[in-house]
Amino acid sequence: MTTLETMPMRQRMEALVHGVQDTICQAIEALDGQSFREDCWQRPGGGGGRSRVLQDGNVFEKAGVGVSVVMGELSAEAAAQMGGGREVGDLSFYATGISLVFHPHNPMAPTVHANYRYFERGDGSQPGSWWFGGGCDLTPSYLFEDDARHFHQSYRTVCDRHDPSYYARFKAQCDDYFYIPHRKESRGLGGIFFDNQHGEDPDALFDFVSDCAQAFLPSYMPIVEQRHGLPFNPTHKEWQQLRRGRYVEFNLVYDRGTKFGLRTDGRIESILMSLPLTARWEYDHSPAPESEEARLLDVLRTPRSWA
């Protein structure tokens, strides 16, 4: 009999990401009232994916959830960037993952991003030739400290269940990863971020990734449910649009997934579905001192402890 534990990791992770995509999309559709459009696509070099986008909905300006299962041969350049192959000696790879970004209309409701992924170089049988990565982070335009605490506490609870060192490490890695050097500020309030997770116990790592992915809805839905109907004015909306501009800057200039996708000639609409529907760049904008907008910037410039 094949039990979950005896299935190859590729299949277990594929089942996880497809299941999580379904669960999350159902919950988002129930809140928004509109449906996701689905596109299944194939990658010329091997594999493919299932992209779902809900655009200009009732609650969400743009919500995208993509899963992919891709394999093939890496270019030498992509292999060097990807790591994990020094022990393997061939350029074949396998990768599966889920990636999502939700941008609500209401400036009081935060954008959220999550990504969980599993890689193998070669057949993944050698030490160091397979690894997990992932994380989830929150990007508000206006700071509600309760939201930040709820979000971070959700992931602290998951982390602590698996390893007491995880939350502190992965929270710090998240703050590092989403820092925008040319703006000297973070993209958002962080969360957790991890990469290159491998070791003696793949089952334990899979369980951790699985728990993180399943924590997504309870970490985010209570926040967006509470904020998406709050009143706002055109000034709030304009500030949100400026923050969306920063989101675009991070994704196009620094995000590893986006850069990897552009370099490896991935399906462009799936790579860039993380971009907001609308964004704005004003010359030399800075918020009034003591304003709510300035209060957010303070936190983006000096990340805080939330859990």
Added chain:
Amino acid sequence: MTTLETMPMRQRMEALVHGVQDTICQAIEALDGQSFREDCWQRPGGGGGRSRVLQDGNVFEKAGVGVSVVMGELSAEAAAQMGGGREVGDLSFYATGISLVFHPHNPMAPTVHANYRYFERGDGSQPGSWWFGGGCDLTPSYLFEDDARHFHQSYRTVCDRHDPSYYARFKAQCDDYFYIPHRKESRGLGGIFFDNQHGEDPDALFDFVSDCAQAFLPSYMPIVEQRHGLPFNPTHKEWQQLRRGRYVEFNLVYDRGTKFGLRTDGRIESILMSLPLTARWEYDHSPAPESEEARLLDVLRTPRSWA
């Protein structure tokens, strides 16, 4: 007596870019009815600049014209990217230039970009250690063939006055430079683009660059004057916003000047003042067959000869 011909090239180029900035800003203000804001800034490593921005004007959504005169020591990485130093053996550099981008409100009026620059490595006295670069290119949301012909003919006339091979070479280099690989289309209709121009006769090159810079107003003003008052509807505006998104993608992912500025910790507001005030990303948008929008895409996918 010091005549123009005996002045050092640094001073001649500085006088040119400042003079051209003044002339162009006066003409744009006369058309728009609003004034540029001016910011003079200093670069911690040496030198500085004068940025002028007109935002949310009557004709222009955003118009930025910057000049800079910067010098100092390059990092080894920046020096390798910059070139021109193999013969010099030190990391000191000098650069001056003018850069402008104008985004009109009206979707029928094209965006335009121009940039003229002069570099030296060391004291610029050795062969290959100084060079000129520059160009000017047009990015419409809707194709008016008369505009494309007028714009290209303007630069063909300037080029032909200096060297019969210039226009064909620099037109082709422009099409290459502004190609967006991940979209498989050009940013716009091109124009001319040149870099690393050096040789036996610096005076002749300076004259060429000076003529190009002075051709800017007659190449662009008749176009924007004719188009900025044309009627348009929300569909036209939305298409313009999607094209603005492509402009952002090119500038953040590929533009050498932007990447150089981000890497060398330049003044961020001056580097990014080329970005439009607003932009839009729709998932998997494609225009209706035979539409005006599709007609533009055809030209962006297969650059044409215009002069």
